[in-house]
Amino acid sequence: MVEHGRKMINLNADVAIIGGGPAGLAAAISAHENGAKNVIVLDRNSWLGGILPQCIHDGFGVEETGTSMTGPEYAEMYIKAARKKGINFMNETMVLQFDKNRKIIAVNKKGLHEIKAKSIVLAMGCREKTRWNIMIPGDRPSGIYTAGVAQAFINLYNIMVGKNVVILGSGDVGLIMARRLKFEGANVLGVVEILPYASGLPRNVVQCLDDYDIPLYLNHTVTYVKGKERLESVTIAQVDEKMNIIPGTEREIKCDTLLLSLGLIPENELSKNVKIELDDLTGGPIINQSFETSLSGVFACGNCLQVYDTVDTLSMDAKVAGENAAKKSVKQNKFINVKAGKGIRYVVPQRINEPGKIHFTLRVEKPCESPTLHVISDGIELLKKKLPWANPANTVEFDIDISAEVVKYKDLEVILDD
Amino acid sequence: MTDEKKITCIVCPIGCKILVKIDGKHFELVDGNKCKRGIDYAISEALDPRRMLTSSVLVKNGEWPLVSVKSSKPVPKNKIVSVLNEIKKASVNAPVKSGQVVLNNVADTKIDIVATKSIKK
8 A cells, every 4th residue: 555655564463552551561561471472562652651650649559569659650660571571662653443354554753554463452541531421511611621631731741720629520530639739739629529429449538638628529510610711610519319400509619620530431442443342331342251352353451441440450451461362362153241230330351252260340330338249140149249348439359260061051140239 | 535536548449447446645446457557557547647748840851841759758747738848849850760869858857759750851
């Protein structure tokens, strides 16, 4: 193929990884350790580590390594390890598409590249929900940011976003940013959460809000945004248990900045383009126990698969995905489904096509004390596990030995009894 | 006088609710921790609360305008504001190496402020 008189640059890879964030790095290292000699990581940014360099707070790596690191330190640990192995990084390179035969088209300053890969690992990460995902009525002034964008402005580019700040949504990024803004001298007027509980981790509620007396308004939401050019005020109101606004509870708060921490959406434009089956509940590709998607030879890991609580579990799973990408893919023709039943928001993997010890990750619907987890297949209980507690902010993980017999059955169902 | 306090552990993502009894300097763990690290945290939180501090420092002539930093040890809670004020006044010349001490004995705490990222010129 010829573009503007220039030839397509042709490359081959044993494993090509789309995204050089924590998932892509972990998958690359693991693929290399498991025999893939030619591993290429493609990333749009000029740096590696994805979002980690802007996550300057600590708490990374506690579960994985036993020590608490900051985001940049955690990233550096993986980047060093990957460089040592001679993994090929292509930064400032944008993947435009890939096809069913795992031929990737990517572009950078040198031109168009065609990369033929034996396997592909998807590690594109996720995006933040915006004002338009929840349709907040009102004006369209400046001063409204997603929490992660504000984090990049402040921590990477030294640009302060505002003086008097309201944060909508109590996801971890929102909580971390409440403290960060306070440190930078802003007046943080409160965090507004529509649910009756915080969506972020308990430790972040304590060390980001409670420590600095930042109010958390549970069962509240923003009902109106006002401002001609710059944001002038937001109106917040209380909601009932059905999340309907309770009339008469509206209150106007004068502020110049609104941060949105509304949750994250797995990024899968490339997956959709090649018709990889997605799970409506996770927003990521449907995978089997090997992290292989519905397209043979294409694997998924990291936040484009499911939004993880911590980078630790994300990396550990991404290593398994990388390992499987280095090995031959499993034939996909026969499989059983894993269903999220009562009390469960989602389960990963969604499919099983081989017996063995299988690691599951799930998220529950709502917080509860000492619930019981059941895994059932064709009327037979494979697992019954009492949990001390369950919270949608913390994923639940467990392993089950799945026999060849079970893989022949119809489906697996996971339910939570509270 | 004995004080009962419910402390949310911040060591790991679980966030155990640990119940403690404090009587002046005397401390008694009642219930709630799932691991040993929780005991250490609860003792510290009840008697001498401290936090790891992370922020950023201005970089001169670097490829990025800021370098991320952390405290070498957890900072006593009542010293956080004075430590932050010192961090705000500081600047460092590129190149910066991750692990490099940016501020020594910050605000007389015997704690250093250390770069957590390398910044090229």
